[in-house]
Amino acid sequence: MIPAAGILAFHTLPYIVLPILLLLLLLVLSYSQIIDHYPKGGGAYAVAKENIGKTASLLSAAALTVDYILTVAVSISSSTAALVSAFPDFREHKIIISLICVAIITLINLRGIREASKVFGLPTYLFIAAMAILILCGLFKLITGTLTPVQYSEGVLPKETIQGIGMLIILKAFSSGCSAMSGVEAVSDAVPSFKDPSTRNAKHVLYILGIIIFFIFGGTSIIAMHLQVAPMEGHTVLSQISAAVFGHHFMYYVIQVLTSMILILAANTAYNGLPQLLYILAHDGYVPRQFSSRGTKLSFSNGIMFIFIAAAALIIGFRSEVHALIPLYSVGVFVSFTIAQYGMFKKWRIMKEKGWQYKCWINGFGAIVTAVVSVIVFCMKFRDGAWILAIALPILMLGMYYINKYYSRVGAQLKLENFYPYYDKEIVRSTQCIVLVHDINKPFLKAINYANSISSNITALHVCRHPEHAQELRKQWADLNIPIPLEVIETPYRDIIHPMDEYLWQRERELNHGENISVILIKFITEHRYDNLLHNQTTYFFSQHLSKHKNVSTVIIPFHYKWDDKMFK
Numbered sequence: 001m002i003p004a005a006g007i008l009a010f011h012t013l014p015y016i017v018l019p020i021l022l023l024l025l026l027l028v029l030s031y032s033q034i035i036d037h038y039p040k041g042g043g044a045y046a047v048a049k050e051n052i053g054k055t056a057s058l059l060s061a062a063a064l065t066v067d068y069i070l071t072v073a074v075s076i077s078s079s080t081a082a083l084v085s086a087f088p089d090f091r092e093h094k095i096i097i098s099l100i101c102v103a104i105i106t107l108i109n110l111r112g113i114r115e116a117s118k119v120f121g122l123p124t125y126l127f128i129a130a131m132a133i134l135i136l137c138g139l140f141k142l143i144t145g146t147l148t149p150v151q152y153s154e155g156v157l158p159k160e161t162i163q164g165i166g167m168l169i170i171l172k173a174f175s176s177g178c179s180a181m182s183g184v185e186a187v188s189d190a191v192p193s194f195k196d197p198s199t200r201n202a203k204h205v206l207y208i209l210g211i212i213i214f215f216i217f218g219g220t221s222i223i224a225m226h227l228q229v230a231p232m233e234g235h236t237v238l239s240q241i242s243a244a245v246f247g248h249h250f251m252y253y254v255i256q257v258l259t260s261m262i263l264i265l266a267a268n269t270a271y272n273g274l275p276q277l278l279y280i281l282a283h284d285g286y287v288p289r290q291f292s293s294r295g296t297k298l299s300f301s302n303g304i305m306f307i308f309i310a311a312a313a314l315i316i317g318f319r320s321e322v323h324a325l326i327p328l329y330s331v332g333v334f335v336s337f338t339i340a341q342y343g344m345f346k347k348w349r350i351m352k353e354k355g356w357q358y359k360c361w362i363n364g365f366g367a368i369v370t371a372v373v374s375v376i377v378f379c380m381k382f383r384d385g386a387w388i389l390a391i392a393l394p395i396l397m398l399g400m401y402y403i404n405k406y407y408s409r410v411g412a413q414l415k416l417e418n419f420y421p422y423y424d425k426e427i428v429r430s431t432q433c434i435v436l437v438h439d440i441n442k443p444f445l446k447a448i449n450y451a452n453s454i455s456s457n458i459t460a461l462h463v464c465r466h467p468e469h470a471q472e473l474r475k476q477w478a479d480l481n482i483p484i485p486l487e488v489i490e491t492p493y494r495d496i497i498h499p500m501d502e503y504l505w506q507r508e509r510e511l512n513h514g515e516n517i518s519v520i521l522i523k524f525i526t527e528h529r530y531d532n533l534l535h536n537q538t539t540y541f542f543s544q545h546l547s548k549h550k551n552v553s554t555v556i557i558p559f560h561y562k563w564d565d566k567m568f569k
Helices: 004-010 013-037 043-051 054-086 088-110 113-144 167-181 183-189 198-227 237-246 250-266 268-284 301-317 322-328 331-351 356-380 382-414 442-454 467-480 497-509 529-534 538-546
Strands: 431-436 458-464 486-490 516-525 552-560
Touching (some): 013 198, 043 054, 043 268, 054 088, 088 301, 113 237, 113 250, 183 198, 198 237, 268 301, 331 356, 431 497, 442 552, 467 486, 497 516
């Protein structure tokens, strides 16, 4: 039986649950404003970048990256814990089960957003329905007086529960409960992934998410308080609640299986949010450019694979133990909450648009509350493992800073101040030249000069994913009066190799006997081999793919980059 001191511990639950629910309401209101003003996504990073500064934006980006990866590791490990609660025979294989689940959700996301939404939709609706049945049945039994508290032997309960509860224990429970809100940021990060009108749909999803969390978290907390449920080795709290409401019958196993499934799907939050964030960071030059590329299924495949590798490493390293991973969880997202709230507070004070005072109060108060919560969460989980974040976040920020510095130096050396090609050789050649162009810069000038030395039939080809970039390139081409035809193949969000291949097949069919085509590529040569990790290996893939063309030759022109500190002094 639970001692009297232990029973008193459960009466403090409202002091933990109510602040969490009020904080959730505050965040939903705040992030709906962020979605309105930052429809291109980015969440806290975009807010900090525009309104606070570089350091704050990098801190939010690093914190969100860590939190998204931990979302996958914690969600998958929690899913496995729910499964082995109902089927204890699988407990020895939980690491393998967790890795298989991560692999499955990764493969689904690699298939594309539309396919992922189809797969994840039905289990989500079933889980919400099952939880609604559980909560309503539990509340009905509570009202009718047929819901009896769970009985424990003294040796089963955690030490904190047996000794009663103090302020530090309340704060620790509060910090753990705050992890329920980590999905709020993901909606603002992934606004472009929603159907048009993306802003309105994202806000609707945010509101629905808030209502669902409010109902499920609030309802289960009321039942848990009456049942006096405590954490127990081998049995999750939800497992104990469903056993108390339904017994070990059909609905108990339905809820356990659906809980396991929904926790797997909860990991999909990171697969929606982090690749989009990495895409934005890649465009800003803070992470390798490979993260800005979409696969043929329109998914950010590099970002998805990065999540898989990082989450799998955490699951193996922490042996898929939820209690070992949870101290690292939710710290990062509350750091980003605080930065986002403060950034929006500064934005309203500068813009002073209609209703800015009301919005200022919401975000100003939210910044104070989330800052306090960030400190509480970090302090309460510091000794349990959150200290790792005090090392990991600065390292990630430094990494982003130096990557950005590297790309800035590369951009400075590639920049073309004046366009001085020579076109004095009027010799008719039997070869046709195609020069692949992305920007008008020094490497392109070198390629054009080489093409002019071997042929008088030269075409510049640009395979474009973004129409606005193609428009800017055409304008530059006209302004510089480059006497070479520019052909643009617009292929939004698709692999650039396939449309280029189709173009070459068409040109090859039009060749006369004895003619051939030379495709000129630029290969970027760095001083250090490890610098190649920061560059797309597009030249390599092009040269490999073009080898199947009978009358097409690939010419690779090297462009050497040298690290020069004098340029930045």
